[in-house]
Amino acid sequence: MKKYGVIEMTDVESLRIGTVIVSQELMGLVQYHGHLCPELAIGYRVSKIAITELGITRGNSLNFIAGAANSSSAVDAIQYLTGCTIGKQSFFIEDTGKHVYFFARRPLQPLTGQGLIIKIKTPVYNPQLLNKEMAxxxxxxxxxxxxxxxxxxxxxxxxxxxxNWPDKRLFDVFYADLNGGLLKQNSKLYN
Ligand SMILES: [Zn+2]
Incomplete structure (x- = not known):
């Protein structure tokens, strides 16, 4: 998303990007991705939940699979932070344009194919932004x-x-059966 990169104002020393205070970890992610944008921040928050819930680390990431129902900047955050990547065939995208994310241990067990689902609750921002005239x-x-x-x-x-919002204000977080397909068979989850 080129337009976010127009003004960078990145200040590594004070961990400030524009008017946003960021953690050291987030600053590392921003340097990897190239800029700080809302979708990257969503991916950051989603990753933190998944890491806490499932105990994913970059070291044990081969034991997990992850997926996203969009191809936004959020997927860079998730790959960077969880270590589940497209290159390791442990990250999958089915782009329906929704902020819905999936995480599970692998292999999925036949009777316990429970995966962690994280869905954004409300549009936190309007990508078209500001007003109709500008959009x-x-x-x-x-x-x-x-x-x-x-x-x-x-x-x-x-x-x-x-x-800064609490997890519960931003996301619905729940476990659901992912057998029969991580993404395709679960299209009902997008809604
Ligand atoms: Zn971005």
């Missing part, structure tokens, strides 16, 4: 420095909500 042509309007600052401020507000 018409975001890229053109971002050529205007004033509009760009306004845009970045709205992005920062969304990021701060995602980073």
């Amino acid at each position: 018409k042509d975001v890229e053109t309007q971002l050529q205007d420095p004033g509009k760009l600052l306004q845009y970045r401020a709205a992005i920062d507000i969304a990021i701060r909500k995602i980073l």
